[in-house]
C-alpha cells in the first residue's frame with residue numbers, strides 16, 4: 210500500500226522576534242503562508258518494524274536527523290504502531306533556504322501516516338504533535354495562512370492573502386539560523402508591524418499586505434551576505450510589488466499581482482541567481498488533512 214502527500218513551502222509575510230525566553234527559545238510573531246512549491250512525499254506501508262528514508266537529494270539526511278524520520282518515529286512510539294514505512298522524499302524545495310522544507314516534510318509524514326496506519330488522529334492533535342518535532346511543524350500540519358506565536362507552535366488561522374504571483378530566489382549560500390539569531394540585536398532591529406499585516410489580510414487589501422511585509426532577521430542576514438540585498442534590489446527594479454527575505458534566509462521572495470511583472474522579475478534573475486521559481490500562493494488550508 211502506497212500514498213502520496215504534498216509538502217508545500219512556506220514564506221514569512223512578516224517575522225518578528227519579541228524576546229529571548231528563559232528556556233533559550235525566542236518568542237516570535239510570524240505571519241506565514243504556503244506557496245505552490247512542494248516536495249512530494251511517497252509513503253509505502255511495510256509489515257516489518259522499520260522506518261526507511263530515501264531521497265535523491267544529497268543535502269537531505271537519510272537517517273534520524275531527517276525531520277520526516279522523526280515524525281514517523283514519534284507516531285510509532287506514541288501510538289504503539291508495529292508496522293513500518295518507507296518514506297521517499299522528492300525534494301523540490303531548496304534545502305536550508307528559510308522555506309521550512311524539512312518541517313513541511315515532517316508535517317506531510319504526520320498527515321500521511323495518520324491515513325496509512327489508520328490512526329484517526331484529529332488535525333489539532335496532529336498539529337500539537339508536530340510541535341515536538343520543530344517550531345514550524347505545527348503551521349505546516351495546518352497549512353494555509355496563519356499567525357504563529359510562542360516559539361512558533363501557537364498557530365491561529367488567518368485569511369489567505371489576495372491572489373498573486375510569488376517569485377522565489379535562493380542564492381547559493383548557506384545561512385546558519387543559529388548565527389542569525391545570535392547576531393540579532395532586538396534593541397536596534399527594525400520590527401515589522403504584525404498587526405498591520407493581520408489587518409491587511411482581514412481586509413483583503415493587497416497594497417497594505419505589500420506595505421506591511423517585514424522581517425526582523427533580514428538586516429542580520431544581509432550584513433553577512435550582501436547578495437541577499439542585491440537580489441532584493443534586482444526584484445524591485447524589475448517591478449515587484451513587495452520584496453522580503455523569508456525566515457532567516459537566504460531565500461528572497463517578490464510578490465506581483467500581474468503575471469507579466471512576475472515573469473519580468475523571474476527573467477531579470479536568470480544568470481544572477483541559480484535557483485529561481487515562479488509560483489502561486491496557496492493561501493487557504495487544504496480541505497482534508
Ligand code: ATP
Pocket residue numbers: 268269270274275276277298303304305306307308309310311312314315345386456457458
Ligand atoms: P526553516 O525555514 O524552518 O528554518 P529551512 O528551510 O531553513 O527551515 P530545511 O530545508 O528544513 O531548512 O533544512 C535545514 C536542515 O535540516 C538541512 O540542512 C538538513 O540537514 C536538515 N533536514 C532534516 N530533515 C530534512 C528534510 N526532510 N529536508 C531537508 N532538510 C532536512
